[in-house]
Amino acid sequence: MAVTDEAIARIKEMIVTGLLPAGARLPREEDLAVQLGISRNSLREAVRALTAMRILISRQGDGTYVSSLEPQLLLEELSFVADVSHGDSAAQLLEVRRLLEPQATALAAHRITDEGLAALRVVLESSMKADSVETFIAWDIAFHRAIVDTVGNPVLSLLLDTLSTHTQRVRIVRGAHLATALESVHREHEAILRALEAHDGQLAASAAMLHVSAVEQWLQARTTDLLSGGQ
Structure with a gap:
């Protein structure tokens, strides 16, 4: 599995298990990268992919959050x-x-x-x-x-x-x-x-x-x- 795909899977797992519930703010990029054991560049790619899926949302100047995860979204x-x-x-x-x-x-x-x-x-x-x-x-x-x-x-x-x-x-x-x-x-x-x-x-x-x-x-x-x- 590619590093980015693994990061996507790991973040999804954190959401599914409740470590990152709907509406939660993601940890700082450097902290989350260390936690997942990947580079910050790979983490950014994973976050971009999850944002495109509407699983994450980016708020300019505020950080990245888990979306509402509503089916419509x-x-x-x-x-x-x-x-x-x-x-x-x-x-x-x-x-x-x-x-x-x-x-x-x-x-x-x-x-x-x-x-x-x-x-x-x-x-x-x-x-x-x-x-x-x-x-x-x-x-x-x-x-x-x-x-x-x-x-x-x-x-x-x-x-x-x-x-x-x-x-x-x-x-x-x-x-x-x-x-x-x-x-x-x-x-x-x-x-x-x-x-x-x-x-x-x-x-x-x-x-x-x-x-x-x-x-x-x-x-x-x-x-x-x-x-x-x-x-």
């Missing part, structure tokens, strides 16, 4: 990965979404209120009136976010939101035949909402599975076309 990098993902990377992210979202939708079916269902119906009807890809995507995100938020697990909401970002969704919709894509999504959303209205967890999970799987199938077909030189 630590998952920011995953949002960027989703934004720039193509090909196999995009497929892998969608696969993770397919593993999580149907179960979240099943839980939502048992927990959603009449008020929540009414709000979802408004979102769905609004999406059907969208006059641009951007507007449609905004309603699409609102539809899925409202369902997952019903579960009441902020980490799950954040993770699923991150796995399918605004940028990624716009790219997918614009890469398909727009009218056909929107019609298909409306139909799939309607099936999900009907299952939620019936408070049928199994049916809701199946509808969500079909919805995400349809996106996966489009992406696979698109990737195959590109590899074969198609348009």
Whole structure:
């Protein structure tokens, strides 16, 4: 293991074990370098890397601190990965979404209120009136976010939101035949909402599975076309 990688691992260990809890200030550079048995240059590289990961934060003129370590902060990098993902990377992210979202939708079916269902119906009807890809995507995100938020697990909401970002969704919709894509999504959303209205967890999970799987199938077909030189 490279010296810098070892320093990163050691600092992470100090955070995990509570020696450096969230919000704690790191020891002085020279003291921490001695404690870790590395050069100050190697320590600086490790600190820069951990800062880029949002694990540490640097305060000008004050020192370096452990961040709040909140999931939203630590998952920011995953949002960027989703934004720039193509090909196999995009497929892998969608696969993770397919593993999580149907179960979240099943839980939502048992927990959603009449008020929540009414709000979802408004979102769905609004999406059907969208006059641009951007507007449609905004309603699409609102539809899925409202369902997952019903579960009441902020980490799950954040993770699923991150796995399918605004940028990624716009790219997918614009890469398909727009009218056909929107019609298909409306139909799939309607099936999900009907299952939620019936408070049928199994049916809701199946509808969500079909919805995400349809996106996966489009992406696979698109990737195959590109590899074969198609348009």
